[in-house]
Amino acid sequence: MICWMFPGQPVAFADTPVNDPEFQKIALLCQETTGFNPLESCTSASDLSQSVRLQLFGVCVSLYRAKVLARQGSVPDVIAEHSMGIYASLAASGATDDVTAIELAWRIGVCMARMGMQREYALGCIIGLTRVPLEAIVANNGIYIANYNTSRHFLLAGERENVAAALAEATASGAFSASVFPCDAPLHTPRIEEIAGELRRIVADYRFYEPRIPLVEHITQTTLTAAAIPRFMVEELSRPVYWETTYRALRSRKVTHFQEVGIGSALSKFNRWIDSES
Amino acid sequence: MIEELIPKVKQMIIDSLRIDGMSPDEIETDAPLFGEGLGLDSIDALQLVVAMEKEFGVVVPDAATGSTVFASVRSMAGYIAEHRK
Incomplete structure (x- = not known):
């Protein structure tokens, strides 16, 4: 049983697949949607904060890697997400499309960035x-x-x-x-509730479909339904990510293979650590 | 002593970091383990700390010590040789 795991925001612009036409297509989509081009990550959309640009970069790379894996014949039985990995995981599960995933990451990121203008x-x-x-x-x-x-x-x-x-x-x-x-906002803490109303209004602008592939969320490890997605997207920003519990829940669902779909291998390394203690 | 430990340290790295498809001979003894070389990070470092303690009874107390110890396989072997009980 295969699980695709979508990691959260990267800490740097790294491992950009610059020469792959598939990534170039996603980069163009991102530029048209948000003004940010992940192929020009250091100079593009300087009006956006570094955190928002990193979030968009992470979403684009995850969307790209999911397409590469699919092209290679990998089909997940279940999908898991960590923090900002929610956006690309929604697209991979069929709950939304790539443009919506990018646009949500952008609008929510910009909303959170406003918190950073008041405090550091x-x-x-x-x-x-x-x-x-x-x-x-x-x-x-x-x-x-x-x-x-x-x-x-x-x-x-x-x-x-x-x-x-x-x-x-x-x-x-x-x-x-x-x-x-540095970051724009106190992510995954109750402090985000200060902007919860604005976040709810953003999420309410979108329609979500039933995930075709089960998508397990990182708070209570339940499988998200279309109806539950909007609430989760706001709630997840004000509550912690419980990755160890999520990984153990996936294991108990008989997942045998985990594929990290994004930048780096932090989630795979966390899994390795958890296994070493089991 | 250090030379004897080097293949054991390489095997410990492969086992503890679950580096599939790599043999001890493929790890360069004097190459940096972090950043370049094997490209390890701080998550890997803690895994190596635990493995060193379990296998050799040697403690790496903090990241500052770790940055010296984990500079290369040879430096790891040297630290183990010096601190082994």
Whole structure:
């Protein structure tokens, strides 16, 4: 049983398949829809924030990789998504088309970017600490755990200076590594509820179809229906990603092969870690 | 001692990182493991930390130490030789 896993936002513009006509087609679609061309990622659409451009870049590469896999004859029995991987996963499942996936990523990204004009936010990547001490650290610093990726891989989100303080505390508490990334908004935290009304209005502009391939979401590991998609798309931005639970749920559904459909191999590495503890 | 450890370290890397289709001989002893070379990242680093502790009883306490230890297979073997109980 095969699962295609769609990863979240990349941290850099990397591995661009510049010479493949299939990617060029998706890049053009993105440019026509949003003004951003992933083939000119560093210079294109400078009015968009770096986070929005990275999100669009990630969506385009995932859409492209899904097409390449399909061309190679890979057919998923189930689809899973992590964070911003939701957009391309919706298209791959048949719940929407490529243009809608790109447009949703763009409009939601721009909406979240407005939060970043009021305050400076960041994401913090913590490797090595376990959940309990980390939960105490985030509480001390008024921030949140945004991704529960494995027993020892977490992503924090909140205001930049608080994230920096939490990373210092985590390092002093024995974290193996701690790194910070700028972002527009406190992703996957309750703070996103400040813009939930606007997000709901964006999502309400689109029609979603029943996924042809079961799409498992990362909060409660249920299979999304067309009716549940709009609510999930807003809710997922204000709640954490539970990747370890999602992976274990997929395993219990008898998935034997996992194919990462996007940039890098972070999800495959998280899976490897989870397997090593099983 | 270090030379004896090198093939074992290579096998540990392959096993712990589940690098399919690669033999120990294909890993260069002195090539960088991170960024270029095998292209490992911080997720891989923690996996190697756990594997080193399990297989050789050697602890890499933090990423700063790790950046020196995981510079190459030879540096890993050197660290193990020095810290093995």
